[in-house]
Amino acid sequence: MKLGTLFVLMITGSVLADAPAWVKLELYPPRVGLYYRDDYQRVLAVATRADGVTRDVTGEANWNVDEAAAKVFARDEVGVVRVAGDGHAALKCEFAGLSAQLDVEVTGAGVQKPVSYRHDVLPIFMRCGCNTGGCHGASLGKDGFRLSLFGFDPAADYFRITQELPGRRLNLALPQDSLLLTKAINSAPHTGGKRMEPDSVYYQRLRQWIDAGAPNDLAAAPTVTNLAIYPPNAVLEGTGVKQPFIAVAEYSDGSTRDVSNLVVFQSNNPVTADISADGLTTSGARGEAFVMARFDTHTVGSQVLVLPADAMYEPRDEKPANYIDELVVAKLAKLRITPSDRCTDEEFLRRVTLDIVGCLPTVEEHAAFMADQAPEKRAAKIDELLARKEFADIWTMKLAQLLMVRTEQNRVEYKPMFLYFQWLSRRIADGMPLNEIVQELLSASGGSFTTPAVNFYQVEPDPKKIAENVAQAFLGLRIQCAQCHNHPFDRWTMDDYYAFSAFFEQIGRKEGEDYRETIVFNSGAGDSNHPVDGRAVPPKFLGGDAPDLKGRDRRQVAAEWIASAENPYFAPSIANRVWAHFFGIGIIEPVDDIRVSNPASNPELFAELGAKLISYKYDLKALVRDICNSNAYQRSGVANDSNRDDLRNFSHAQPRRIPAETLLDCVCQAAAAPEKFGGLPLGARATQIADGRGGNYFLTTFGRSKRETVCACEAKADPTLSQALHLLNGPTIHEKISQGKQIEKWLDAGKTPPEVIDSIYVACVSRTPTAEERDKLLALLPKENPRPVAELEDIFWAMLNSREFVFNH
């Protein structure tokens, strides 16, 4: 055996002569605790190469269980450690000259653990799929048998199994005839088919439980406090490489348990890394995946990178502009993806102007920027744009989407809505820190005219919805699911939900002197009741503590915590929204769906942006400056072989459809024909429309957010037939061209037709046409006419219809 291992090692050594050396050997879990006679724990060994590639070496490593250790535990050939006797010993492992060891502690070697409803029976329902939404976990329950979805209500599940149909679901006299067993193995007809084999451990456990009289130990049995998945990450080289994963639960009594055969394993990207029900991952196509284990109310994940065996990473000879580039490039290096070049000055100018101020660079701005020889001209341009008032317009609009600034029939009249918008826009324009804006908003009490921030509580008056909105808008968390059942893919339980909504249960309202005004105040009374048992749930922060509320307005307390550095979600989720504005995709995407099962593509960057926002005292401009100055932002859209398929790691620029409001503003700007919006003076821009219900056909068709919900998905960029038809045949483009008379103005100023074509290009896409484009377009003009207005208008029309125009790139 030992010789065999040595032999393998030697072979491996010679084959991988050129491969980087093994530098690290790790054993998982970090320690093993065994608590009763049949207890066991599988132990993995993972080796890491100098270039970061990992390999499961459990089978080929040299394990050492010495005589003293053998009195405590035994290790079988697949790495499962079992009880030998009470005591304490080390399990040692060697591989490629590296060594590692872990502690094994055995207590209760003589104890036979009774079968437990909480520990042995309940987890089987999730593992075998019984309590999913498609089966018995639905509110109706398939074929008359209902379980709580993913087991959020164990007591009710116990009742339904043992009491609802006495003698049928469980038959204590003839346990093998219990429907719970016969349906599970499909010996009685079962719509869900066979869920387990009669000789499986699951069947045995259920049978033992029924044999024992189906005891209920919910009150006394320790609860799960934590779940871990091992290894915590893996970097696999090539396809078909295997890596097993194990899951270990920690209980409220301090014990641990190997629950690998009770968790539900899932991969968020099976193409790159598929995972079997038993936790064995196999590498597939290049990319990254997140393999997850779910147990009880806990979901945990491990990042798996799959690298091509042949491709070597070529670092770019490029100085990082700031911390962003260090973190982005570190991730790209791990993935062996080479980022694209920096974009051209022209591309940069259009991109950054659209993103920061929502305008096209004017012909003059284009000329000045291209003539500028200063090496730092891009940074100077960013500062210049950040100082413009349109920057505040963009962010007022974006925050107005989150704050749902809109009129609501019988609730929010035009006047309070408009004051609400103004309240927000002043604060953004004054550069008020984002945390202070949110704190002022959430703790606001007063009249909806005099304290317009209270309109946040008027647009949506339902306390539960308010809590959901606050979580989604300011923490990036979707807790809606937990209103009716524990969140299926995250940690949020119904307890968390009702404890958080309790902060918003004490909002009083009365009509002001003017019927359009509502006065919002702290009523000091009202509770959040748990629907399962009706008890009043005291307020508690999401994932945090229950605060001292004595004599305080609950909303005030919530506001202080939400927009504070102690809250782990606020700063990074806001920073991620800012990031997404400039890249078209968040580090976590969707930006308002942060959960364990939707991990950040670059967790270090996600955390760092949040930390920076805090250190900048929540100054939006400072964060935008960092982002826009990074090489990551200034990449070209031209992909290379290594980064072509990458959409999540910022290796090259992605074209983004310009948002509806900005697009219309750009059409108006390019055609020099302003739009008139209701309630605003001629020349006001679409980004300045206060009411979410406002706008016009163009804006609605191109996906302007109606601000009906806080969801970031309300602003849409998906293409539709109506959009294409509107640009082709609708009045917007056609009429703007004839209103603005740009072509005539250029011709009047003495420009020749080729020069007019150049002007069209510069005004719309910030570049001059290529020689080929110019020639082809000139061929459309009649030779005999020195003033071909209609033909040039058609070229202008084509430009405003072009994808290069409607996308930011």
Add this chain to the structure above:
Amino acid sequence: MARHGGSKYSRRGFLQAGAAAGLGVSLAEFLAIEKAQAASNLFAQPKQIAKSMIHITLEGGMASQESFDPKPFAPIEYRGELKSIATKIPGEQFSELLGNTANVADKLTIVRSLTHGEAAHERGQHSMLTGYRPSPALQYPSYGSVVSHEFGPRKNLPAYICIPGEPNPYAGSGYLSSAYGPFSVGDDPARDGFQVRDLSLPGGVDEARFARRKQALDIVNHEFTSATTADSVNAMGTFYERAFDLVNSPAAREAFNIAAEAPEVRDRYGRNQAGQRMLLARRLVEAGARFITLSYGGWDHHQNITGNMRAQLPAFDQAFATLINDLDERGLLAETLVVVTTEFGRTPKINKDGGRDHWAKVFSVALAGGGIKRGAIVGNSGPTASEPEDMPITPEDLATTLYHQLGIAAEKELMAPGDRPIEIVKGGRVVTELLG
């Protein structure tokens, strides 16, 4: 067992890939995931019986007592003031205002036992347009959007068309990409000079000029589109192609041209909103459109239900009966599902204002064509239209049945954001009692 999807290079493939961009995976990954997922969700592909569907939605909640389910033997406060008349189905009666419809009853199936319990307008509308109860966590796609997603356009016509516009927010694409949303005609076909929004060339632009514009557009687009492989850019290109196909297809454009119908035909449908909308729907279906949603009237009659029904129902009656006969005469009824729904019914008793309030426990819908039984009454709302006495049918059952006739398996899973596979309809059954 079947699996669907455009080929890798079809336009639809591009659209799906466009949607995939939102999930952060590349086209190749997306297609592979889709393939992998298809294996995990096997479903029996029903045979397509109905090639098109016209969904007539009566917003506000039309009373069944005053329409398809009169209660002539109930006391006056339940029965209301309207009389009932015999229909072509022996022993069954409709409201006196549905005289024409009563004459085509032998071509219809009336469900008198629809039930869902959602007595708020928006919740009822959501249920009846999507087949799902509203959820705080997810907005579901409407019938038309699912059809558009599953089949795509036909004969250059948009797959899903709304007349005159989206009747309510639940007629949209829900969690699917808005690329599957409806195309709104944007004008009322009953209006003189009716014009579909943005369908015809703007004034001063003739075919020749439009061709020149398209030529210029191709030149201007080339540099950018050939340098990028981004799915979002391709997807927009696809819609431009569809727009050009529509604008350049005389047959497709003509389908919207209601003025081309003979005056007698327009009169037969009725020169009013109900008539001309249904006539336009028939033209579109005949030309190849897959799914039409049209709305007519406001039926939230908390007051004066008799007067309100007298004002609105006769136009519906004339148009609907004509639509059924016209489709039948043209041989289109067998392959066209016609469905009349409303978000809920109205209270068994007349209220103090002579109206009826919201009642979602039981109400009626009318179905015809596309494999639906000819001449049947299904379900029973009891002596006072209070609750289903026989064969309660839920919106899930109705949706499952309609999708089944359209050749769509209700248990097929579509991908919602967050990689959540969601069944097209959950927990419904194919109501075979409705099928001929």
